[in-house]
Amino acid sequence: MRKRFCPDCGATSKPFIENVCIDCFQKKNKLLMYPEEIEVMYCRECAKVLRQGKWVPPSEDHLLELVRQNIKSKSLDHLEFDVGLEPQDDGSSVASGHVKGLLGSEEISVPVSVSLEPRETLCRKCSLVRADYFEAKIQFRFESKDKNEWQKIVDEFESRLDELYRTDSLAQVAKKELISNGVDVRVGSKRAAKTIVDELSKKYRIRPVTSFTLAGVDKSGRTRKNFTFLLRFNR
Numbered sequence: 001m002r003k004r005f006c007p008d009c010g011a012t013s014k015p016f017i018e019n020v021c022i023d024c025f026q027k028k029n030k031l032l033m034y035p036e037e038i039e040v041m042y043c044r045e046c047a048k049v050l051r052q053g054k055w056v057p058p059s060e061d062h063l064l065e066l067v068r069q070n071i072k073s074k075s076l077d078h079l080e081f082d083v084g085l086e087p088q089d090d091g092s093s094v095a096s097g098h099v100k101g102l103l104g105s106e107e108i109s110v111p112v113s114v115s116l117e118p119r120e121t122l123c124r125k126c127s128l129v130r131a132d133y134f135e136a137k138i139q140f141r142f143e144s145k146d147k148n149e150w151q152k153i154v155d156e157f158e159s160r161l162d163e164l165y166r167t168d169s170l171a172q173v174a175k176k177e178l179i180s181n182g183v184d185v186r187v188g189s190k191r192a193a194k195t196i197v198d199e200l201s202k203k204y205r206i207r208p209v210t211s212f213t214l215a216g217v218d219k220s221g222r223t224r225k226n227f228t229f230l231l232r233f234n235r
């Protein structure tokens, strides 16, 4: 049997890929293909990041997943990623580490470094709320004339809304209006509004009055409703 011989470096004892030795193959072929820079769209209001068409809470896992999706290889099989994130002073991050893969039957480790560049935008839900979109109105009505008491309850409502906002970008106040016997608060998310209305009703032992008006028809032909929750505080 004839011994194999690398035409580029003369090696005979190394593993061969496509007629050259593995080292020469690596020199000639880009084993990994990836952009030097990956744009990360994030919402300047709620900080969620866009991942495969969905807005998700920011996390290292999501960013690393984005990096993995952008690294491709034609010659390596069974890619394994050992990549970590290093935040930079300018707000970007660098993902660096190694990608292991099989070149034929040889395991190869290739160093990688990708910079993640944040791009500020508004997610769909935050831009809706910006445009005064709302699904629910809460009418806070008070017997007391003490506006500090009103404020206390509205503050309570808003701090709960902030908590729900982490998972529901529509959980935002779209508009707040002071009227003679209370406060009207418009909220982007009906679900968040209902959750907090239920909590406050229980805590203050009041019965909310719910009503709705038709607010149009959405793209899929379903009627859209605006809910109104009336909360009367009698103390």
Ligand SMILES: [Zn+2]
Pocket (backbone or CB within 6 Å): 006, 007, 008, 009, 010, 011, 020, 021, 022, 023, 024, 025
């Ligand atoms: Zn060679």
Ligand SMILES: [Zn+2]
Pocket (backbone or CB within 6 Å): 043, 044, 045, 046, 047, 048, 122, 123, 124, 125, 126, 127, 169
């Ligand atoms: Zn947002």
